[in-house]
Amino acid sequence: MKNRLKVLRAERDWSQGDLADRLGVSRQSVNAIETGRYDPSLPLAFKIAELFDLSIEDIFTSPSKES
């Protein structure tokens, strides 16, 4: 699933490890989500959205809307 995680992270000058620590997950998890290899569960997606103070739709692109 496409997402803006890498951009949002870069805007805050966070490394993947920094974001992982804030989310309480591994750096590999952040990498997998950023590169679209892993779609997070709804609770983790909410956690990510709350961390960036955005809605889930502002971060993740719905697969039905992907071109």
Added chain:
Amino acid sequence: MAYSAAVRQYSRRVIVLMILYAASLMTVVYSFSRHLLTGPPAYVAAILPALPVIGIFAAIGRYLIEETDEYMRMLMIRQSLIASGFMLSIVTAWGFLEGFGLVPHIVSYYAAVLWFAGMWVGWGYNIVVTRRAA
């Protein structure tokens, strides 16, 4: 790379179980080779090395319960599924070959050996898939 508390706990359990496996296997093999065991105690002793192996399956189950990182949990589930598919495929094929008298009989604990070999296959698959898009 920092390992999660669940991975460290899992590793500790597996190390203890492997030590128990080696100790029980050596003791039982020695006892049977010296004809020290007969009757019901022989059955109990023969099953002893199987218990730590079963314990490793349980340790994997505990890891899946205790791991809070859902991505890491998914990797272990995928690894275990690949191991199960690997083992079941070979055992099924071997069973037919054996049924038609083309290959010799192999004792059933080799299913566990194949499953653990399949875990390495699953581990390799996870590494390849993880690195492909990293």
